[in-house]
Amino acid sequence: MKPSRAGWALPIALQRATRIFGANKISMIGLAIFLIVVALALLAPILSPFDPLDQHVLDRLQSSSATYWLGTDTYGRDTLSRLLWGARTSLVIGLASVAVAMVIGSVIGIVAGYFGGRLDMVIMRAMDVLLSFPTLIMGLIVVAMLGPSAINLIIAIALTALAPFARVARAPTIAIKEREFIEACRALGFSDLRIMAVHVLPNVFADILVMGSLWLATAIRIEASLSFIGLGIAPPAPTWGGMIRDGFENILESASLAVFPGLAILLVVFALNLVGDGLRDVTDPRLRGE
Amino acid sequence: MPRYIARRLLLAVPTLLMVLTVVFVLIRIVPGDPALTILGDQASQEAIRELRTRIGLDQPLYVQYADFLGHAIRGDLGNSMVSGQPVLKQVWEVMPYTAELTVAAIVLGVVIGLPCGVLAATRRNRFPDYVTRIVSLLGLSFPSFVSAILLILVFAIYLGWFPVITASDLSHPLTRMRNLVLPAVCLGAIMAAYVTRVTRSSMLAVLGEDYVRTARAKGLPRGVIVWRHALRNALIPVSTVVGLYLGILIGNSVLVEVVFARPGLGKLIVGALSQRDYTLLQGLMVVYAFIIVLVNLLTDLTYALVDPRVRLP
Numbered sequence: 001m002k003p004s005r006a007g008w009a010l011p012i013a014l015q016r017a018t019r020i021f022g023a024n025k026i027s028m029i030g031l032a033i034f035l036i037v038v039a040l041a042l043l044a045p046i047l048s049p050f051d052p053l054d055q056h057v058l059d060r061l062q063s064s065s066a067t068y069w070l071g072t073d074t075y076g077r078d079t080l081s082r083l084l085w086g087a088r089t090s091l092v093i094g095l096a097s098v099a100v101a102m103v104i105g106s107v108i109g110i111v112a113g114y115f116g117g118r119l120d121m122v123i124m125r126a127m128d129v130l131l132s133f134p135t136l137i138m139g140l141i142v143v144a145m146l147g148p149s150a151i152n153l154i155i156a157i158a159l160t161a162l163a164p165f166a167r168v169a170r171a172p173t174i175a176i177k178e179r180e181f182i183e184a185c186r187a188l189g190f191s192d193l194r195i196m197a198v199h200v201l202p203n204v205f206a207d208i209l210v211m212g213s214l215w216l217a218t219a220i221r222i223e224a225s226l227s228f229i230g231l232g233i234a235p236p237a238p239t240w241g242g243m244i245r246d247g248f249e250n251i252l253e254s255a256s257l258a259v260f261p262g263l264a265i266l267l268v269v270f271a272l273n274l275v276g277d278g279l280r281d282v283t284d285p286r287l288r289g290e
Numbered sequence: 291m292p293r294y295i296a297r298r299l300l301l302a303v304p305t306l307l308m309v310l311t312v313v314f315v316l317i318r319i320v321p322g323d324p325a326l327t328i329l330g331d332q333a334s335q336e337a338i339r340e341l342r343t344r345i346g347l348d349q350p351l352y353v354q355y356a357d358f359l360g361h362a363i364r365g366d367l368g369n370s371m372v373s374g375q376p377v378l379k380q381v382w383e384v385m386p387y388t389a390e391l392t393v394a395a396i397v398l399g400v401v402i403g404l405p406c407g408v409l410a411a412t413r414r415n416r417f418p419d420y421v422t423r424i425v426s427l428l429g430l431s432f433p434s435f436v437s438a439i440l441l442i443l444v445f446a447i448y449l450g451w452f453p454v455i456t457a458s459d460l461s462h463p464l465t466r467m468r469n470l471v472l473p474a475v476c477l478g479a480i481m482a483a484y485v486t487r488v489t490r491s492s493m494l495a496v497l498g499e500d501y502v503r504t505a506r507a508k509g510l511p512r513g514v515i516v517w518r519h520a521l522r523n524a525l526i527p528v529s530t531v532v533g534l535y536l537g538i539l540i541g542n543s544v545l546v547e548v549v550f551a552r553p554g555l556g557k558l559i560v561g562a563l564s565q566r567d568y569t570l571l572q573g574l575m576v577v578y579a580f581i582i583v584l585v586n587l588l589t590d591l592t593y594a595l596v597d598p599r600v601r602l603p
Binding site: 026125126128129130131132133134135136137140141142144145146217221224225228229230231244247248251252255258259262263265266269270273274277 | 308316424427433435549563578583
């Protein structure tokens, strides 16, 4: 048997995760769809036939044609170009908010689980309180209070995801801190900070990462919902939620305006959920032995 | 059981107190002077000072906090800054609409989700299982406002079966039912997707239990094993999930109410946001959190009632 060194846990856990995940074909399809959307968003400046803000006033509310593949909106802006640029907003805000929630939530969860006692009780109670607000309502209020901007959207969405991440990081920390290698670290006189960062974190990292991918879908959906309500990034910047809102206002004139961005959100969230389904198998202890 | 109920009720009290504190802080994180934000840049100093006094902003923070807590505990959430009406009165006026929408969605979700989940579990890794899993995942992926718009497009605009926006007069029961169908289907589909998935995994776990094998060995018909022995036990986690997802449902009802222009808590909160009605917002946040804490409490108690192991220390 290999000597137990916490630093090795990460690659081994990741290897196992990749093996289980790779065997799940449906999840691989989800991952492929998501990566294609990421590529399209990255290549938006090259792929967009028009500037997403350019108004072609004479070509308002056009349906699909050779010039405008997905038609134009009320200001004569090209829907396809706005869709491609809007993907950037959704992905950047989604990824950034999940990253922020992941880092802060994990720190909170590991600290609570590691020190236990009264500190743990106070922290987890506070997390319970955050969970007492419906996700969207919490996002709504925070953005409304701070004002709609990319940074504030990230803060709002991250705040709604904080408690779930703290919980996911805390549970394995409680189990790990009782293990012998942690006791050995303490006997060697390592500081609590070093034990948590070097020896506990790698062991809870896989769970946090899985949670991150699951929350990405939710974060993208919340961003779109807030934009739809009018609390997203200010117009004329293209966002999928904002495009659906504009489309909905003109639904009797051109139904496709709301449908295309709606399908785009559905596609990304569905792809991420497919990925999440496969990742959930990775963390399922019943599959650990397989 | 009474001891468990008492302990659980006591635990809810500090949670509610902290909820009130969080709401108080959230509403006060507005950068700058809220009175100025409400009245706009053109407002006179006089008007700003008058508003600050009216909503108690001229008091020190701890006085405002004690005042807010004291009133909230007595069930007084203050008056709306725009309409001047008590917040709770406005909430009670629209509550029936949100409640009927939520209940209809849960009923639809359970009626569709339970059989689908059982079907998928009993035919694991076969065609019905794959279809159910993909369709339910698709259902979970639909942002509720997107499915609401698609439903309006198909059933209200193209087919004309249902109204595009909710009628202003909902006093007639038939009109009210007709206006409820599309919003309820929209939220019910999401709920059905959740219920299907939980029922499937819960049934799979139960079908692997020893007592199911015993029942099979006794020669009981398959239908009796699945529907009477397995499903009954599989329902325990399902009931918990229905409770837990109520929070998601209430969040989604905001979007559905906005799309269908339907009265309800969601429409009230969006209206309060656009009018910068801080007292109404503050009150609505408390109401939402109170509903979630109450539902969690009821879910826990139901769980303890159906599964005696939970009550053990």
